[in-house]
Amino acid sequence: MPYVQVTWVAGRTPEQKRKLAERITLALIEDGRAKRENIQVTFVDLPPTDYAEAGVTVADQKRTP
Template sequence: MPMISVAMFPGRTPAQKSALVRELTDAFVRTCGGKPEGVQVTLVEVGADHWAAGGVLYSER
């Protein structure tokens, strides 16, 4: 059973999250096969003060 995990900043609406989950699931099934009910997706919202790139927190940019 495949698991797709997405880490992103907070702020998306429930409708956007639902659309994302649907699109990711459809893309996986289309490219890799299987059934939609077998695809699991987790959405992890990470605040800008807990995410960094290049040694700098996004909250400090």
């Protein structure tokens, strides 16, 4: 505890995820009274057809996710 899930459109590298997992973990330790060994951080990559903002999928937004 805690469990963190980041849901977004695919496109980040393993290195970016590695850095983000560590930064989010550190934030939870320092500002959330969490213990490192219990923290789990996950990334759920979705295709751009499967994430819509304001009713429009990222695929249709004609921009890089």
